[in-house]
Amino acid sequence: MTGPSFGARRLKLGLFVQETGHHLAAWRHPAATVDDGVSFARFHRLARLAEEASLHFIFLADTVAVRERDPAVLGRTARATVLEPLTLLGALAVTTERIGLIATASTTYNEPYNLARQFASLDHLSGGRVGWNLVTTNSDFESWNFNRDANPLHADRYARAKEFAKVVRGLWDSFDDDALRRDKPSGIFFPAEAMHTLHHEGPHFRVRGPLNLARPPQGHPVIVQAGSSDAGRELAAETAEVIFTAQQRFEDARVFYADVKHRLVRLGRRPEHLSIMPGLMPVIGRSRAEAEEKFAELQALIHPSVALSQLANQLGGVDLSPYDPDGPVPDLPETNGPKSRQRLLLDLAQREGLTLRQLALRNAGARGHWILRGTPADIADEIEHWFRGEAADGFNLMPPVLPRDAEDFVRLVLPELRRRGLFRDGFEGRTLRENLGLPRPPDRRHAAAQPEALP
Amino acid sequence: MTGPSFGARRLKLGLFVQETGHHLAAWRHPAATVDDGVSFARFHRLARLAEEASLHFIFLADTVAVRERDPAVLGRTARATVLEPLTLLGALAVTTERIGLIATASTTYNEPYNLARQFASLDHLSGGRVGWNLVTTNSDFESWNFNRDANPLHADRYARAKEFAKVVRGLWDSFDDDALRRDKPSGIFFPAEAMHTLHHEGPHFRVRGPLNLARPPQGHPVIVQAGSSDAGRELAAETAEVIFTAQQRFEDARVFYADVKHRLVRLGRRPEHLSIMPGLMPVIGRSRAEAEEKFAELQALIHPSVALSQLANQLGGVDLSPYDPDGPVPDLPETNGPKSRQRLLLDLAQREGLTLRQLALRNAGARGHWILRGTPADIADEIEHWFRGEAADGFNLMPPVLPRDAEDFVRLVLPELRRRGLFRDGFEGRTLRENLGLPRPPDRRHAAAQPEALP
Numbered sequence: 001m002t003g004p005s006f007g008a009r010r011l012k013l014g015l016f017v018q019e020t021g022h023h024l025a026a027w028r029h030p031a032a033t034v035d036d037g038v039s040f041a042r043f044h045r046l047a048r049l050a051e052e053a054s055l056h057f058i059f060l061a062d063t064v065a066v067r068e069r070d071p072a073v074l075g076r077t078a079r080a081t082v083l084e085p086l087t088l089l090g091a092l093a094v095t096t097e098r099i100g101l102i103a104t105a106s107t108t109y110n111e112p113y114n115l116a117r118q119f120a121s122l123d124h125l126s127g128g129r130v131g132w133n134l135v136t137t138n139s140d141f142e143s144w145n146f147n148r149d150a151n152p153l154h155a156d157r158y159a160r161a162k163e164f165a166k167v168v169r170g171l172w173d174s175f176d177d178d179a180l181r182r183d184k185p186s187g188i189f190f191p192a193e194a195m196h197t198l199h200h201e202g203p204h205f206r207v208r209g210p211l212n213l214a215r216p217p218q219g220h221p222v223i224v225q226a227g228s229s230d231a232g233r234e235l236a237a238e239t240a241e242v243i244f245t246a247q248q249r250f251e252d253a254r255v256f257y258a259d260v261k262h263r264l265v266r267l268g269r270r271p272e273h274l275s276i277m278p279g280l281m282p283v284i285g286r287s288r289a290e291a292e293e294k295f296a297e298l299q300a301l302i303h304p305s306v307a308l309s310q311l312a313n314q315l316g317g318v319d320l321s322p323y324d325p326d327g328p329v330p331d332l333p334e335t336n337g338p339k340s341r342q343r344l345l346l347d348l349a350q351r352e353g354l355t356l357r358q359l360a361l362r363n364a365g366a367r368g369h370w371i372l373r374g375t376p377a378d379i380a381d382e383i384e385h386w387f388r389g390e391a392a393d394g395f396n397l398m399p400p401v402l403p404r405d406a407e408d409f410v411r412l413v414l415p416e417l418r419r420r421g422l423f424r425d426g427f428e429g430r431t432l433r434e435n436l437g438l439p440r441p442p443d444r445r446h447a448a449a450q451p452e453a454l455p
Numbered sequence: 456m457t458g459p460s461f462g463a464r465r466l467k468l469g470l471f472v473q474e475t476g477h478h479l480a481a482w483r484h485p486a487a488t489v490d491d492g493v494s495f496a497r498f499h500r501l502a503r504l505a506e507e508a509s510l511h512f513i514f515l516a517d518t519v520a521v522r523e524r525d526p527a528v529l530g531r532t533a534r535a536t537v538l539e540p541l542t543l544l545g546a547l548a549v550t551t552e553r554i555g556l557i558a559t560a561s562t563t564y565n566e567p568y569n570l571a572r573q574f575a576s577l578d579h580l581s582g583g584r585v586g587w588n589l590v591t592t593n594s595d596f597e598s599w600n601f602n603r604d605a606n607p608l609h610a611d612r613y614a615r616a617k618e619f620a621k622v623v624r625g626l627w628d629s630f631d632d633d634a635l636r637r638d639k640p641s642g643i644f645f646p647a648e649a650m651h652t653l654h655h656e657g658p659h660f661r662v663r664g665p666l667n668l669a670r671p672p673q674g675h676p677v678i679v680q681a682g683s684s685d686a687g688r689e690l691a692a693e694t695a696e697v698i699f700t701a702q703q704r705f706e707d708a709r710v711f712y713a714d715v716k717h718r719l720v721r722l723g724r725r726p727e728h729l730s731i732m733p734g735l736m737p738v739i740g741r742s743r744a745e746a747e748e749k750f751a752e753l754q755a756l757i758h759p760s761v762a763l764s765q766l767a768n769q770l771g772g773v774d775l776s777p778y779d780p781d782g783p784v785p786d787l788p789e790t791n792g793p794k795s796r797q798r799l800l801l802d803l804a805q806r807e808g809l810t811l812r813q814l815a816l817r818n819a820g821a822r823g824h825w826i827l828r829g830t831p832a833d834i835a836d837e838i839e840h841w842f843r844g845e846a847a848d849g850f851n852l853m854p855p856v857l858p859r860d861a862e863d864f865v866r867l868v869l870p871e872l873r874r875r876g877l878f879r880d881g882f883e884g885r886t887l888r889e890n891l892g893l894p895r896p897p898d899r900r901h902a903a904a905q906p907e908a909l910p
Contacts, residue, residue, distance in 0.1 A: 027637065027644065034637045038579045038669050040549055064568060066667045071647035078644050081635065081669040084576035090545025091580050094495055109566065113519060113600040121539035124493045125546050144663035145568040180536065182482065182489045187758050189482065189533050192526035208599035212521045214493050214536040303642050 010437065011387050011422050012242075012275050012394030014102070015050040015406055016059040017043060020078050022281055023400035024310060024364045025301035027078035031404045038083050040091055046403055047096050053410040054426050056435055057100030057131060058092075059224075059244070059396055060085040064109050065141035067313050073305045086118050093126035100432035102131035102224055102242075107164040108157055109137060109146050113207055115164075116171040120216045128217030128431035132168075133224040133244065134235075136161045138338040139317050154336055158231040160204045165223065165239045167207050169441075170198045172220050174210030176443040196444045218433045219441040228256065228340035237263035240274055241438050244396050246344060247278040248370045253391035273438060278386075279369035280395040282379050284408045291373040298400055299365060307360035314341050314368055325357040341368055369398055380416040387422065465892065466842050466877050467697075467730050467849030469557070470505040470861055471514040472498060475533050477736055478855035479765060479819045480756035482533035486859045493538050495546055501858055502551050508865040509881050511890055512555030512586060513547075514679075514699070514851055515540040519564050520596035522768050528760045541573045548581035555887035557586035557679055557697075562619040563612055564592060564601050568662055570619075571626040575671045583672030583886035587623075588679040588699065589690075591616045593793040594772050609791055613686040615659045620678065620694045622662050624896075625653045627675050629665030631898040651899045673888045674896040683711065683795035692718035695729055696893050699851050701799060702733040703825045708846035728893060733841075734824035735850040737834050739863045746828040753855055754816060762815035769796050769823055780812040796823055824853055835871040842877065 019042065020027040020034050027034045033042075050058050062085050068074040085103035092101055101122070105115055115132075122130040136157035143151045152160070179194035198209030225232065225240035236243050237260060247253035261271045285291030304325070312320045316337020323330050329349035335342065345368060349359045365371055372382055386392040399405030417423040429435050441447075474497065475482040475489055482489045488497075505513050517540050523529040540558035547556055556577070560570055570587075577585040591612035598606045607615070634649035653664030680687065680695035691698050692715060702708035716726045740746030759780070767775045771792020778785050784804035790797065800823060804814045820826055827837055841847040854860030872878040884890050896902075 025642075028639045028642055030639075032639075034639075038576075040580050044549075063667065064572070065663075066665060071650050071652075075645045075647050075650065076642050078637075080645070080650070080665075080667055081630070082667060083579060084572040084668070087541055087545035087548075087573050087576040087580060090542035091549040093542075094499075094546040095549055110569065111564065111601055114565065117519070117539040118542050121493075121542040124538060125495050125542060144661075146566055147661045175536070182533075184483045184485075184487075184489070187480075187483055187531050187756070190530045190535070192530050195526050195530065195535070197526070206599075206602045208520075210521060210535075212518065212535055212537060213539070301642070 009272060009393060010424070011383070011417070012277060012436065013055045013423065014057045014059045014277060014394070014396040015046065015055050016061070016279065016396050016398045017046045018061070018402060019082065021401040021405065022366055022398035023298045024077065024306060024367075025298055026401045028301040029298060029401050031401050034078065038081060040088070042403070043083070043088060043092060044095055046406060047092050047099055049403065049406055049410060051096050051099035053414055054424055055099065056394070057102050057432060059133065060088065060103045062104035062106070062135075063142065064106060064137070065139070065145050067139055067141045068309050070309070073309045076303045076306045086122065089122050089130065090125060093122055093129070098129070098427045100129050100131060100222070100435060101126055102133055102222070104133040104135055104226070106135050106137040106142070107161040108152060109142055112164050112167040112205060113171065113211070116168040116211055117213055119221045120172055120211065120213045123216035123218055123221045124214070128433065130218070131222035131224050131242065131432055133226055134161060134165060134239070135226050139313060151336055154229070154339065155231065158227075158235055162235055162238070163202045163204045167198070167200050167205050169220055170200060171207070171209055171211040172216055173444050174198065174213070175215045176445045177215050177219070180214055194445070215443060218431050219443065222432050222436060222438065227338070229338070232340065233260055233263060236260060236274065237267055237269070241436065242275045242277055245276065245278050246341060246368045246370070247391070248344065248348070250386060250389065250391050253278060253386060254389060257390055257392065275393040275436060277394045277396045278392050279366065279398050281366040281369055281371045281398045281400055282405070282409055282413065283371060283373040283400060284376060284379060284405065284412055285373070286375065288374050288378065291375065295365070295371070295373050299361060302361060302364050304357060304360070307364040308357070310367065311345070311360040311363050314338070314345060314363060316342055320356065323356055325360075326355050329354060329356050329359055344368060365400070366398055376412040376416050379413050380420065383417065384420060384422055464727065464848060465879065466838070466872070467732055467891065468510045468878065469512045469514045469732060469849070469851040470501065470510050471516070471734065471851045471853045472501045473516070473857060474537060476856040476860065477821055477853035478753045479532065479761060479822070480753055481856045483756040484753060484856050486856050489533065493536060495543070497858070498538070498543060498547060499550055501861060502547050502554055504858065504861055504865060506551050506554035508869055509879055510554065511849070512557045512887060514588065515543065515558045517559035517561070517590070518597065519561060519592070520594070520600050522594055522596045523764050525764070528764045531758045531761045541577065544577050544585065545580060548577055548584070553584070553882045555584050555586060555677070555890060556581055557588055557677070559588040559590055559681070561590050561592040561597070562616040563607060564597055567619050567622040567660060568626065568666070571623040571666055572668055574676045575627055575666065575668045578671035578673055578676045579669070583888065585673070586677035586679050586697065586887055588681055589616060589620060589695070590681050594768060606791055609684070609794065610686065613682070613690055617690055617693070618657045618659045622653070622655050622660050624675055625655060626662070626664055626666040627671055628899050629653065629668070630670045631900045632670050632674070635669055649900070670898060673886050674898065677887050677891065677893065682793070684793070687795065688715055688718060691715060691729065692722055692724070696891065697730045697732055700731065700733050701796060701823045701825070702846070703799065703803070705841060705844065705846050708733060708841060709844060712846055730848040730891060732849045732851045733847050734821065734853050736821040736824055736826045736853045736855055737860070737864055737868065738826060738828040738855055739831060739834060739860065739867055740828070741830065743829050743833065746830065750820070750826070750828050754820060757816060757819050759812060759815070762819040763812070765822065766800070766815040766818050769793070769800060769818060771797055775811065778811055780815070781810050784809060784811050784814050799823060820855070821853055831867040831871050834868050835875065838872065839875060839877055
């Protein structure tokens with residue numbers, strides 16, 4: 001089944017899944033079911049919903065810490081307890097059949113051998129449906145759980161991440177695709193020349209290899225990247241096949257899109273081999289007024305201390321307590337946190353003359369991602385506008401309350417997108433890579449003959 | 456359903472699962488199916504078999520490296536490619552209902568925060584059926600994949616392991632059992648006092664905590680330990696609830712058993728709170744002659760280079776190439792490898808006057824574990840003898856060819872054990888901890904009132 005396309009482009013949609021929804025106060029909403037806590041059933045239901053709708057993937061975030069010092073503030077959020085994504089993905093891999101499965105993992109607080117193995121195993125378990133959202137981790141909270149006083153510097157994190165990704169991809173190529181002959185009479189399980197020992201020696205890692213695992217069904221699991229700073233874009237252009245980014249305005253998104261695609265081409269890659277997918281929180285109403293009301297209902301449930309705490313984290317862990325919440329947003333010092341996110345927030349405050357509290361509440365709903373409120377037709381209009389206007393190849397959907405708002409999107413917005421010929425109504429292939437229209441990296445034996453492979 | 460017991464003792468049986476079986480040459484055997492490679496279906500079938508037989512658990516080994524330098528020797532084994540155990544356990548957690556699920560993970564090549572999270576998540580996914588086999592990793596092969604030239608020294612590994620286990624258990628107690636109130640009207644997801652920040656600072660780790668995950672259903676996943684050196688026994692007596700050990704002779708096993716139980720009591724723990732479970736490879740025949748024939752058939756399939764390679768690894772990575780394979784076993788220097796295993800092998804060679812090649816072949820079949828050949832009655836006799844004679848609380852079964860020999864054990868030996876009143880015919884509880892008769896560690900709020908908790 002081939003979906004509609006515009007030139008080589010096809011609209012991609014992922015479902016970013018979370019316990020009770022992406023709105024900061026989702027768990028307090030009457031429509032939210034929060035009784036079952038860290039429940040597999042909830043994630044399984046969402047994955048099946050995405051699969052039945054032939055979305056491209058579900059997406060799992062990750063942090064290796066709680067990101068708030070004050071237990072009383074943390075206790076007002078549902079963010080302090082989450083299932084670990086790679087073990088959860090193992091469970092989803094064997095209880096779904098077609099949907100792509102993307103999980104986040106940090107290059108700063110893992111070792112490449114361990115992560116290469118876990119993603120390769122997940123790719124085997126799922127029959128080739130796994131992706132790795134590579135993050136460098138942008139807060140100090142994590143560092144305190146890993147024997148450090150602070151997160152490594154931004155530049156160091158990205159240098160490590162680049163080498164980390166290289167090692168992981170090298171390890172995935174430890175065996176040729178057809179290495180395992182399993183020939184009982186001769187006793188040859190695999191011929192020596194079908195195994196490749198990596199012998200990596202770099203500034204951050206020495207990894208001999210080989211990985212103790214057959215080559216993943218996709219060759220390499222799909223690589224996703226979420227950093228939007230200059231270093232993040234460059235790493236994405238070099239290594240990634242999907243970018244998850246925070247973009248709030250069409251004009252900014254177009255500039256970002258053009259910049260990343262340009263970098264890609266400069267590196268000898270084809271523009272359609274990296275999908276740019278901003279986060280999008282759709283707030284769907286039968287009328288615009290209903291959508292506004294739905295959103296206001298959620299916003300009213302946010303506790304101010306929680307909003308300010310989240311803003312402080314998104315600004316890279318600054319201490320906002322010295323500032324008047326009802327005064328202007330101060331001229332904050334540059335931190336070691338997520339650079340592009342800081343810029344986005346400070347620009348927004350300046351543009352609209354927001355106070356600290358107003359900025360906190362604006363940011364709170366979707367953690368700085370684009371919140372789109374309207375009727376199903378309004379939402380389809382904007383998606384079409386961004387897609388046709390080359391501001392996005394698709395979106396990572398962040399429904400405010402889950403599962404309710406994911407179900408509404410599938411029921412109300414998807415048919416509208418399909419009616420316009422914008423979205424497929426089935427899977428094109430078996431693997432995530434096939435469904436994203438990505439080439440399969442050749443194994444070491446075939447790599448020499450195919451110079452157009454990933455760098 | 457309560458099983459039979461001898462005083463407080465009940466026979467425990469686990470099924471150690473592997474791709475094609477525990478015999479080194481299993482994959483070459485005509486009965487072995489090796490076509491599906493790293494296949495979830497195979498592991499799922501074995502887990503369901505164990506569950507239907509109400510065994511206590513399935514057990515997954517792990518190494519974070521291939522343990523052979525020569526690709527041609529490695530290529531003669533089926534050991535170079537295995538699924539990663541924690542992601543595999545995620546898949547098994549949601550596709551089984553009662554069976555315990557134990558996976559091995561190294562304290563030398565992981566960080567406690569990551570491992571605490573993955574095991575806690577698995578405990579949530581499985582409804583409280585998970586165990587962690589804590590190993591320190593005993594070969595240099597692993598170190599080369601983790602930026603090192605050699606494995607840390609034995610004493611350092613155990614010092615790190617002890618602190619690692621302490622941090623992991625502390626992190627599992629980050630939330631009280633009933634912490635998550637999820638009170639929508641007040642907006643209190645959990646009260647501040649129900650969360651406990653660890654603030655661990657030790658020689659090997661600084662981990663602030665808390666873990667970002669609700670307390671596991673079992674409180675703590677069951678802790679299994681596999682080292683049998685003096686340091687290994689001491690760590691087990693302090694932290695473990697199951698010991699997986701290699702014991703070949705009743706007399707030696709009795710001494711080991713008495714020593715470990717004595718250590719336990721000395722530390723204020725109850726002897727029945729740690730089950731001693733040697734590995735056991737049952738080779739089952741309708742007659743003794745058939746069992747011998749079955750075993751000989753497998754032994755004949757071992758390539759000598761593979762047997763010698765495995766022996767060298769079990770001796771701690773010594774280089775055996777200077778020695779004549781048909782000469783006596785040389786007086787080898789002590790290495791940094793698994794101390795108890797080295798001793799066991801050298802004692803065996805001396806006792807029986809074996810050549811290097813003979814020792815290699817003797818060791819090859821079950822990697823130094825006890826191989827028991829005979830009729831179902833013979834095998835039940837020996838199990839009963841070891842159990843009643845306090846040489847073992849049960850066994851970790853290592854069938855030579857899988858699934859065939861696991862099916863034979865369930866079909867032929869289990870009924871014999873049940874007929875003798877030695878083995879249960881159903882699960883006593885819902886969690887692994889309940890099924891092993893282990894106490895549930897109280898949460899921090901209740902710990903003060905229950906001083907008999909785990910140390």
